[in-house]
Amino acid sequence: MxxxxxxxxxxxxxxxxxxxxxxxxxxxxxxxxxxxxxxxxxxxxxxxxxxxxxxxxxxxxxxxxxxxxxxxxxxxxxxxxxxxxxxxxxxxxxxxxxxxxxxxxxxxxxxxxxxxxxxxxxxxxxxxxxxRCDDTYFDYYAFVDSSSSAADRDAFAQDSTRFGEDCFAEAGVDPATAPRYxxxxxxxxxxxxxxxxxxxQLILYGESYGTQYVQTYAAAHPDRVERLVLDGVVDLTTDQTAFAVQQAEGISAVLEATLARCDADPTCAAAAPGDSLADYDALLDQLADDPVTPPGGYPVDDYTLRSAASASMSDPYSREDFTEALNDALNGDVAGLDELGNGSSGPTADFSEALYLAVECQDYDFVPAGGDPRAALDDWLGVAAAAGVDDLRLSYYYGDEDCLFWPGSTTDPDFARPEPVTDPPYPVLVLNSDTDANTPFVGARAVFGRLVPDAGPADAAIIQRYGPHVIYGYGDPCVDDPVHSFVETGELPAQRVTLCTW
Incomplete structure (x- = not known):
């Protein structure tokens, strides 16, 4: 989000x-x-x-x-x-x-x-x-990874199946309607x-998942699209396991870039002299062996450190907060990591975790029609093992496994996913940062790379170095001005690819 x-x-x-x-x-x-x-x-x-x-x-x-x-x-x-x-x-x-x-x-x-x-x-x-099924969602916890035993995987399958059933029951929604989301x-x-x-016609701007939404609309109604802006791009041709691997690799790369940026900044580097990445690794090992509890706080262990890092990679402001908390922890004060990594979250009116799953579990082919979700779980975890995601410093790979057992996951989808767009009848402006931890830059590169130059209406891309997930609307004229011009007049930047820097 x-x-x-x-x-x-x-x-x-x-x-x-x-x-x-x-x-x-x-x-x-x-x-x-x-x-x-x-x-x-x-x-x-x-x-x-x-x-x-x-x-x-x-x-x-x-x-x-x-x-x-x-x-x-x-x-x-x-x-x-x-x-x-x-x-x-x-x-x-x-x-x-x-x-x-x-x-x-x-x-x-x-x-x-x-x-x-x-x-x-x-x-x-x-x-x-x-x-919504807030009570069911926030009371539920089941985890599995590529190292889980067969018995643990069986238990996860049972728990996850029950979770999906309970979610629809709490929401008062017939599971038969699951594909309609x-x-x-x-x-x-x-x-x-x-x-x-x-x-x-409509001028469409989509951010993050919204790029999936507007691309799907444009594929179904290309003659009704006047122009299209994609910000934080989802590549609709990428299946879910491949996308999950990209996210896992992407967030780890953003963490490494964040810590390298700290070392290159005199003020940040002086706060905890040393190699930030090596210090991060050493602190992980230290907290795994000997968790620390700050006054009035919760125990801070290696999981807390990873949670704090994962929660902070989406934008440069949060990355700064994380490096400050990390430097404090390296100097013996883990209160900042406690706040970032142990902070509790609950339901909010502007977001439904149940709908997240309801859409995600239908948009991707998690289980072949009539297939075996338990066997699909083994395949999912096999991809994780082959890609080595458990060896990465951070990982977004795990999180969608519940879709394997979600109501409706083994039925035929309502519609096929859109075909790749190469020469649309509308102009396209693609936006992404090269440090996007949520929708990695490789997705934008693939979508933009398939647009054929000079074959139809013009297209262009704006790439922001060290930018956030979704780059429009932060007040950077290098990004915002050409977006406004494109929305209002259809005029694209003079260069097909524009590079901006956060």
Whole structure:
């Protein structure tokens, strides 16, 4: 999920002079439900937006069947509308409405004047038929890795199967609907909204998982895309085990870059003289043998150190906090590591861990249709062993194994994953940092590399050195200015690849 520094919110005027579309195109498709100020809803971050709720088919392949309510937030153009700019936030599982105002503070005045600005709650979060099982999720713990015995793997399979069943039971959702949370279903909700809004095309910005969402929409409706911005890119051609290996290798590389940066900075290096990477390794061994408990804190062991590092690699601000805590620990004060690595987390209104799994477990082919999840677990762990992920300093590899036993994981997916895009009818701007721990740079490089230069509408890439996961919106003009220009006019940077530095 995206992490940003807090930004000062601005007050925006909501122009309500135009109401677009109020009727369904067909009695068995989507239907308009209501429109009201988002300030009158439970969405906490979209007070200056208008919330539009549509009743959409649960299964878009069967539009006459059950419907769910899905809500979109729109800030209408203050002048004559020249286009519609849609933001798809990360996750999966985040509430776009709760993030709308914080994410849009960097938008220039021209964008508010000329464009309808849209954020939304994807089906399964917030105002859109929320799917949550917070008690089940936060009470559940089961772990397995490539060194686990057959008995441990059997126990994990049983625990994970029960977890999925209990999650749907707590949410009050029929497990038979599990495939309907797939991104390929969710993007059809956006298509229904485009029809209601009476917009011929959409300008799409996706961040992190949102790049998966907008690429899926663009594949299904290429003629409805005016231009596309991908920030923190997911390569849809990469299967989940390969992506997990990339993440594991990527986060370890970011840790190494972070510690090397500390050594190169006189102030950081002076705080704990020595080789930061070697000192990190030595501290891991020391805390494994002899955990330390700070006054009023919790025991700090090697797991705490790894947890603190993993939680801090997504952006440069957090990396600075980690190196400061590491230097303090090397000088005998582990309070900072305790705070970063032992901090408890619980459910928040703007994110659903259950929806994260519901989408993730449907979007990837974790178990072949009719296959054996237990055998698939052995395959999953075999990939980990072959790639050596357990020997890395950090690893994101483990975390999606519950998808092997999630309801619906052994059935046929609703839709095939989109084919690689090489010559789309819309221009594309790709954004990524070379130190992205969540969606490693290799994904952006692959997606951009498949776009054929001069074969159709132009495309370009902006790469930020030592940047965060998702690089737009931090106030760097090297990144933000060309993004704004592209969104507003379609104009791309003069160079096909632009390099920026954090």
């Amino acid at each position: 995206r992490i940003r520094p807090l930004l000062v919110l601005v007050v925006l005027l909501l122009a309500g002079c135009r109401i677009d579309g109020t009727a369904s195109p067909a009695p068995d498709g989507w239907e308009f439900v209501s429109e009201r100020p988002c300030a009158e809803t439970t969405a906490s971050g979209a007070d200056e937006f208008s919330c539009v709720t549509l009743s959409v088919p649960v299964d878009h392949a069967r539009p006459a069947g059950e419907h769910w309510d899905v809500t979109f937030g729109v800030h209408r153009a203050e002048g004559e509308r020249r286009g519609v700019f849609v933001t798809s936030t990360g996750g999966p599982g985040s509430s776009g409405l709760d993030l709308a105002e914080a994410y849009s503070t960097e938008f220039p005045d021209e964008l508010w004047r000329d464009f309808d600005v849209v954020f939304f709650d994807q089906r399964g979060i917030g105002l859109s038929q929320e799917f 797939a991104t390929a279903q969710a993007v059809e909700d956006l298509e229904d909204f485009r029809q209601w809004l009476d917009a011929p």
